[in-house]
Amino acid sequence: MRRKRSLAALLALLVSLLGIAGLGRTAHAEPARPQTPLAPLAPLAPLATGLHISDGRLLEGNGNDFVMRGVNHAHTWYPGETRSLADIKALGANTVRVVLSNGHRWAKNSPEDVAAIVAQCKANRLICVLEVHDTTGYGEDAAAASLDQAADYWIGLKSVLTGQENYVVINIGNEPWGNTDPAGWTAPTVAAVQKLRNAGFQHTIMVDAPNWGQDLQNVMRTNARTVYDADSTGNLIFSIHMYSVYDTAQEITDYLNAFVAARLPILIGEFGGPSDQWGDPDENTMMATAQRLKLGYLAWSWSGNTDPILDLATDFDPTKLTDWGKRVFNGPDGIAETSREATIYGGGSDAGCTVGYRVANEWGNGFQGEITIRNTGAAAITGWTLGFTFANGQAITNMWGGTPRQAGAAVTVTPASYTATIPARGAVTLGFTADKDGTNSAPTAFTLNGGVCATG
Structure with a gap:
């Protein structure tokens, strides 16, 4: 997308197409478009x-x-x-x-x-x-x-x-x-x-x-x-x-x-x-x-x-x-x-997982949360990325069992060494502290390696 525009090129296209060419960002014009199916x-x-x-x-x-x-x-x-x-x-x-x-x-x-x-x-x-x-x-x-x-x-x-x-x-x-x-x-x-x-x-x-x-x-x-x-x-x-x-x-x-x-x-x-x-x-x-x-x-x-x-x-x-x-x-x-x-990385539309989320403790402008990831499949999950979105502007300040990255309300978590493998029919638990401002609703949806998990 790094491109130069030349005036000559723009004028040439203006004459031929009654439109304006942009550096890979061509302006809208309405020439006759062949509609052959x-x-x-x-x-x-x-x-x-x-x-x-x-x-x-x-x-x-x-x-x-x-x-x-x-x-x-x-x-x-x-x-x-x-x-x-x-x-x-x-x-x-x-x-x-x-x-x-x-x-x-x-x-x-x-x-x-x-x-x-x-x-x-x-x-x-x-x-x-x-x-x-x-x-x-x-x-x-x-x-x-x-x-x-x-x-x-x-x-x-x-x-x-x-x-x-x-x-x-x-x-x-x-x-x-x-x-x-x-x-x-x-x-x-x-x-x-x-x-x-x-x-x-x-x-x-x-x-x-x-x-x-x-x-x-x-x-x-x-x-x-x-x-x-x-x-x-x-x-x-x-x-x-x-x-x-x-x-x-x-x-x-x-x-x-x-x-x-x-x-x-x-x-x-x-x-x-x-x-x-x-x-x-x-x-x-x-x-x-x-x-x-x-x-x-x-x-x-x-x-x-x-x-x-x-x-x-x-x-x-x-x-x-x-x-x-x-x-x-x-x-x-x-x-x-x-x-x-x-x-090929173990993802897909069915992650075979259930995620539980609860608030373990709460105070004025902060709280402690717990997330349990259950592998409901018949094979171990090795290496994972958990994704969820906060509803009320909560911001994680510390986490154990995983490493969080937060962009706005969206949170992704990668595992610590001791939670990297979730055994078949097994589970791992993460804990965290976070800031809040007023309402503290729980996230309503979670993904694991891109696949949607059940909640509960």
Whole structure:
């Protein structure tokens, strides 16, 4: 999303489309949009050993549906922010899209660095979407790399990515075509996908749309079948970036429903909510529609934007969520409410757990609480993250049995060494003290590793 805008490019698009192009945040315009319906595809037998596509859905290797709920993180520009993945996970995300560079425009991320970021994703129980950002705006931005150059970079990383198919999705290139002749996007996209398959990659591959990712002229929508059929494995997912082009509910629902009706896999790979000079994206419809259709979404972006209204957290601090961050993580259809951890890490929609919560002692402006986590399943739970939300502004001051992180009302807890394993049919108990101000209602919902627990 770090992009320059040129006056010439803006004027050219104004003439051709009666709209205004923005640096991956294209202003809304109403050119004639081709409405040719996408023809349904016969599902291809997946060949991937891990994350793969079947009948238009992203599945894990065990066949369980996986719906991405996460954010983008600008690793290549902020390589020192190594705590970010843990912070993103603690707020409930199950996926992070990591910005990388192939060295064409920014400092190249080495194989060692990519291996380390994948290891961090796995350590934090996140699915890792890796993308090359140098392709942004190709054809309109002279500094951009081609998809072919991005494919060569991935091939150079094959030794560190092979075997990671359960954990890694390869997003060939970010927003790999600008607004100049966007129809030119199709052939290079097909060629890049086939180049990776011919090199032996079995990962799920993600492809971004032209028009700075927003597919203003429906090139990706119209040519999706051609691109999908060109992948010999069928393990390809389309990514639409939704900014100010998508400022009405109709535009959002029409676009996403077209892919779902055709059994073509799609997710919202970037989206923004705050309004600015280019328009006011309808993030509420984006998130609600993604949840209704069980499609993934990845918000832009964690922190460090040159346009700070797009920061989810200020200065990479998870305790300083912006209004945008509060909306994405804790609002309706947000990450805390809808994210489910990948089953490769032991998560899923059924956590097999019951959580008991009680106030053990209470005084003027404080109280002592107790949380008991019961494993109702037949296998031990090793390593866990508990999530819940306070209702009345309570703030934890100390905890034993776990380590809390609190962002506003949302609390996530990771275990101490002696509570890290919850035996089958067993339980662990956490204690804490907290500040309160007046009413002290108990949390009404708890999640364990992203799965909803019963209460009682």
